[in-house]
Amino acid sequence: MSKIRFYIENHLKDKGYKLQQFSEIADINVGTLSAIIRGTRLISMNQLDQITSAMGLEQGYFYEMYGVECFIESPPHWRRLEPYIHRCAELDKLDIIQQVIIHVTDDQSYTDELFDVAESLYNKGMNESALIIYECVADSEKYQHSERLALCQYRIFLLHKTLSKFDNFNASVKFEPYIDKLNEEVQLDAIKDLANVYCAIHLWDKVDVWSRELERKAEFQLKFQSRRRKNKKRLTAYPLFTYAAYANLLISCVYEARKEYEKALKYIEKYLKIIEIQNPTQEDQKLIDLFRIWGEGSQYAFGLLLGQENLISPYLDYIENNPLEILSGFITILQSANRYSFNIDYALNRFENQINLFNTNMQIKSGYNDQMLNSMYQEFYYELASYQIKKRNYSIGIDALLICLDLTSSSKDDLMCVKCLDLYGEYRSEANETQMKNYKNVIEKLSLPTF
Template sequence: MSNIRSYIEDYLKNEGYKLQQFSEIVEINVGTLSAIIKGTRLMSMNQLDQITSAMDLEQGYFYEMYGFECFIESAPHWRRLEPFLYRCAELGKLDIIQQVITHVTDDQSYIDELFDVAESLFNKSMNEAALILYKCVAGSEKYQHSERLALCQYRIFLLHKTLSKYDNLNAAVKFEPYIDKLNEEVQLDAIKDLANVYMTIHLWDKVDAWARELERKVEFQLEMQSRRRKNKRRLTGYPLFTYVAYAHLLIASVYDARKEYENVLKYTEKYLEIVEVENPTEEDQNIIDLFKKWGEGNQYAIRILLGQENVIFPYLGYLENNSEEILTGLLNILEAANQYGFNIDHALKKFEHRINLFDKDFHNKDNYNYQMIDHRYRVFYYEMAKYQINQCNYLLGIDALLMCLNLSSSSNDDLMCIKCLDMYGEYRSEANETQIKRYKSVVEKLSLPTF
């Protein structure tokens, strides 16, 4: 196997450089450079990058060789390993990190340092590299009840969230046993994150259970806070009142999913009361404003779902001022219209341009929250199909239905596919030639389960 020294020697020979000339170009002392080439001295990361640049090679060109020579073939030294890990992370050399770390973690003496690097990378959003280190540290942890192992598992859980509900469910189930081993303050964020994952995959009993556990644990922390010294560093991501309010918001979401709307209003009012904080800091005020915005929107939504048609106009005004709520808001209005027979043509006309952009928005799959948004798009188009068909706008209704069927097929939502097929079967005589072709095209791609 070629080594870095032989590459340098060949380069000097091919370019006709004397050692002194090259040392001046790379700005490394000639004696140091000579020792590196002879193999009597290992080069630092900085020296390696200087030599690589002087040879007009891409950054990280020698990293795989360097990793083998310094950390696998030779006994690793933390003074070289730490900057190597950071540079590999910066350049996305994940395979090299994995190769080196797998070898290095055979030596338990580096576990503390590797965990610290993982935390640093995590805080810098170098998530893929951090995940490699967290997995190695977790796999090497001797004490299965240690807080560090639990924290590694928490980070792995956060970094493992994907667009697949099955992957997320698996990650959540694996992480659950470690929550009680985390620091009691960190547990609040962990429970919040766990409940959020269960919410995206609509496991409402799980959301309810963890929301109530969050409420119980934060009440204990609030009691402890009154006894702590004032300058103790906060370990939670947010002020404590946030978690009480969020627990109630989660419970309200559970009742919403169960269509127990009076209870939704009850818990919405609860979290709005909680965020009435005296003398709020700037951070507090930002959180208060967010909950008040959510509360206002949720109150409009629930009242319209309870059949209060007079709420539609103020709700539309709210949506105009909070564009990120338009999809959810219009879905609520459509569901109410279909249940109570409201005419909402004016609402659909008002947001016609925004609705036309939904298809583009749908393809922005940049994070795991896409799962929840994905579901809302499917339901939106299904409810739109029902509404337009009820209004005898059959072509518009079938267009919306075909959009729902296409999205449901792409998302493997078999139940929604079946609902779309049933509705299309009922109104197929109203479809035009183009719609019939679109329907056949989508159906050919379907692979529904047989019962």
């Protein structure tokens, strides 16, 4: 006998309900309810939820039993399986989804439908549930070379990103071989996302390679754009010209990392020319304005990094007018100050309130993913610590250094961690008791020996 039917019958006996009474409470036709209890009629998800509520149990109470009875011990029927997955996802019952999907994907006849459900969940932001299905679908197709398998791997790559550099590197390397199997337009977004991850973990040679590949593929798509049917649905997240522009922006970041600022400026100038398109749509214009803002900021930034101290004041005005650029802007200002011994106390004082909101929930994330934002915060606090320590403002500097060191525990950024440890070791005699205690706590979190 079905466990669910057994629970229902016991509930009726315990409460002393007649079938008619319970059917009214559950709002289910008495004949239908009778057939469900006798086992001559399959129970639907809506009916299961109604019965669960009528019994005073929490929603989803019977989902695990239902999954075993309907999809594991019996041949699954898609008409019941699809709403079951959606309801489990809504209630965040991930273990149950995993248990059922692993069994169902043994039969590849449901692969198409399961992929569509994963896409639906992904579009609704139910990422953890979607990831379970993508992984099972990908595993069932691992010996094939289909576009669907590549799209599964793309979604898995997007959903697997964490704050850990090691995890993101592994996810990126695993995803790379599937890019060419994606639709040619979808490849543009995939390469952009891949390059962004490599940028966040500072693998600049990888960023260089994939940025140039993005530029090549974007230019190819642009050449054939005019030949497409006007009513053909665009598959890219953004207009095509933006991918060519963004590729050059990424290449400028590569040269910035290599401290070749004059070359970086040339690629900024190149992408500013790319965005000069005729008859832009409203969407185009919004992106053009954004690229121009980035371009203006980059020109100030690279000028500063080349030692042009006179650019600090106009750069601060630019940042004030574009508050989403405060974090990246101050990283550059601090880097130039540390390199050329500029005094930027007035800049730090001017933006003191905004800087105090860094690394809090009030900090606007803009277009940065969590991993990239974490990396930028580390860079900011390390540069701030270096600046304040050089000015002998040891208390402020060591506080900033400890924030940076703590952030490395989330990202597992070994290089930045070593830099922080070296700087702290050099000035640990200047730390007060509270800072020494905080340092010890961070070190314990990092599982490192104390100095």
